Amino acid sequence: MAKRVNFVDCSLRDGHQSLLATRMSTNQCLRVLPMLKESGYSILELWGGATLDSALRFTNDDPFERLAAFYKITGPDIQIRSLCRGQNLFGYTPYPDNVVFKFIQAAVRGGNKRIRIFDALNDARNLNMAVMATKTFNGHAEAALSYTTSPVHDQALFVRFAVTAIDDGADSLAIKDMAGLLQPHDCYALVEALRGKLGNIEISLHSHCTNGLAVTTYVAGMLAGVNNFDTCYGPMAGGTSQPPVELLSYFAREAGYEMNVNFKHLTKIDGELRVIRKELAKFDKDPDKFGTPWPAEPTPEVRKLVKKALDLIATKDKDKLDQAIAIIEDQILVPQGYPAVDRKQLDAQVPGGMLSNLHSQLKDQGKLDLMPQILEEIPRVRADAGYVPLVTPTSQIVGTQASLNVMTGNRYSMITNEFRNMMLGKYGRLPVPGNQEVILKCAPDGKVFSNRPAEYAADIDMGKVMADCGPLLKSNTDILLYLLFAAPAKAFLAKKYAPATAAA
Numbered sequence: 375m376a377k378r379v380n381f382v383d384c385s386l387r388d389g390h391q392s393l394l395a396t397r398m399s400t401n402q403c404l405r406v407l408p409m410l411k412e413s414g415y416s417i418l419e420l421w422g423g424a425t426l427d428s429a430l431r432f433t434n435d436d437p438f439e440r441l442a443a444f445y446k447i448t449g450p451d452i453q454i455r456s457l458c459r460g461q462n463l464f465g466y467t468p469y470p471d472n473v474v475f476k477f478i479q480a481a482v483r484g485g486n487k488r489i490r491i492f493d494a495l496n497d498a499r500n501l502n503m504a505v506m507a508t509k510t511f512n513g514h515a516e517a518a519l520s521y522t523t524s525p526v527h528d529q530a531l532f533v534r535f536a537v538t539a540i541d542d543g544a545d546s547l548a549i550k551d552m553a554g555l556l557q558p559h560d561c562y563a564l565v566e567a568l569r570g571k572l573g574n575i576e577i578s579l580h581s582h583c584t585n586g587l588a589v590t591t592y593v594a595g596m597l598a599g600v601n602n603f604d605t606c607y608g609p610m611a612g613g614t615s616q617p618p619v620e621l622l623s624y625f626a627r628e629a630g631y632e633m634n635v636n637f638k639h640l641t642k643i644d645g646e647l648r649v650i651r652k653e654l655a656k657f658d659k660d661p662d663k664f665g666t667p668w669p670a671e672p673t674p675e676v677r678k679l680v681k682k683a684l685d686l687i688a689t690k691d692k693d694k695l696d697q698a699i700a701i702i703e704d705q706i707l708v709p710q711g712y713p714a715v716d717r718k719q720l721d722a723q724v725p726g727g728m729l730s731n732l733h734s735q736l737k738d739q740g741k742l743d744l745m746p747q748i749l750e751e752i753p754r755v756r757a758d759a760g761y762v763p764l765v766t767p768t769s770q771i772v773g774t775q776a777s778l779n780v781m782t783g784n785r786y787s788m789i790t791n792e793f794r795n796m797m798l799g800k801y802g803r804l805p806v807p808g809n810q811e812v813i814l815k816c817a818p819d820g821k822v823f824s825n826r827p828a829e830y831a832a833d834i835d836m837g838k839v840m841a842d843c844g845p846l847l848k849s850n851t852d853i854l855l856y857l858l859f860a861a862p863a864k865a866f867l868a869k870k871y872a873p874a875t876a877a878a
Contacts, residue, residue, distance in 0.1 A: 389610030422456025445485025478507035497802030517544035620668030760804030
């Protein structure tokens with residue numbers, strides 16, 4: 375049987391979340407989706423993550439109507455994948471079990487047939503309800519381990535989490551490297567260890583180009599036996615986003631792998647995404663650094679570089695892997711027009727989406743000059759919080775607290791409710807106990823909660839919520855959006871139903 379690799383496109387979800395502060399509208403996505411449908415993909419990441427919140431706040435789109443529009447195009451033969459934050463769903467705090475169940479029900483029935491479920495703390499208890507609900511409605515539950523590096527995170531910890539998640543009912547596993555930290559030699563070791571414990575379970579790999587490692591790590595993962603790879607098309611790739619699918623296809627062909635993608639619409643997809651990125655230039659951290667179009671076949675010079683890098687990666691030798699990283703970054707990606715990497719991110723560990731949003735927010739506040747100090751403070755706050763992985767919502771919680779520490783000039787003189795709750799265990803178990811001095815600033819008695827976070831959130835009577843909100847909530851999905859994003863949902867729905875509300 376021929377070796378085969380499956381690419382997943384994330385351009386219409388994580389691509390613009392990582393590069394453009396999640397500002398693509400439904401209509402902009404629909405300009406590209408029909409071409410993606412005809413390109414051979416079996417999985418497309420189109421929903422979830424920050425797109426629900428941003429649709430309400432910034433693009434004036436109903437997230438469930440967006441999902442329905444996507445499903446109308448993809449049909450049942452392509453799995454629409456979303457990124458779900460476990461007990462936090464698509465929001466930022468742990469929700470009651472009945473809200474998680476009802477939201478997943480609405481998502482799967484609306485066409486979101488594959489849900490990638492992760493927990494920012496790698497607390498497997500926070501995956502259970504979302505996994506159960508997904509499977510109840512015949513969806514595919516993909517458990518994701520949030521990869522990070524710290525003095526307390528090692529391969530054994532990740533493997534234990536993965537085994538627990540699969541034993542608890544997940545259908546497949548993803549390695550979610552949200553900050554682009556996974557080194558290729560560690561990828562080899564981790565995938566081999568996971569295969570040793572989980573056998574032929576389907577494994578997906580997700581990373582970002584933030585630190586210049588992702589392409590090399592993907593090729594290592596390909597050789598190690600990973601099944602699915604998250605990619606974006608050229609204009610939505612690179613930088614803080616995923617690797618470009620075009621470059622990965624060069625490596626796959628050179629290594630003798632069959633691929634699912636046919637690239638018959640490559641030029642049109644590239645061109646449309648390029649136009650959209652220019653339309654959203656004011657949200658773009660690197661408006662002039664998103665690469666030149668990749669040809670369907672590599673030039674002779676690039677093919678030589680691909681072969682040289684592939685031979686180095688196949689050795690599994692760390693020094694030679696480092697040489698491959700340099701070839702791919704310095705001789706292929708940068709000449710192709712992508713930004714050179716900032717290695718400082720290996721310390722800050724800020725995910726792509728958070729980095730683009732932090733840049734945008736500081737720019738709006740006229741405080742962009744504080745960015746370097748905040749990036750230096752983030753690792754210190756993270757250490758105080760037990761080395762939590764930085765992924766939504768912990769990345770925002772740590773990033774906001776770090777920003778306050780820098781802006782006030784007095785660390786922890788102001789503490790957000792979210793940081794306090796995280797330190798006290800209301801989001802789940804910290805990887806290791808947090809800094810006791812900081813915990814005492816969060817709660818004078820130093821009491822830390824240890825139960826499953828959902829136990830501190832009482833079930834919500836959705837009928838009562840609907841009754842209390844009068845004509846504002848007209849459907850089950852309206853209620854769900856209101857429960858997750860109260861203020862933006864209220865403003866959005868008031869505008870959506872303005873004539874009916876006024877008549878009432």
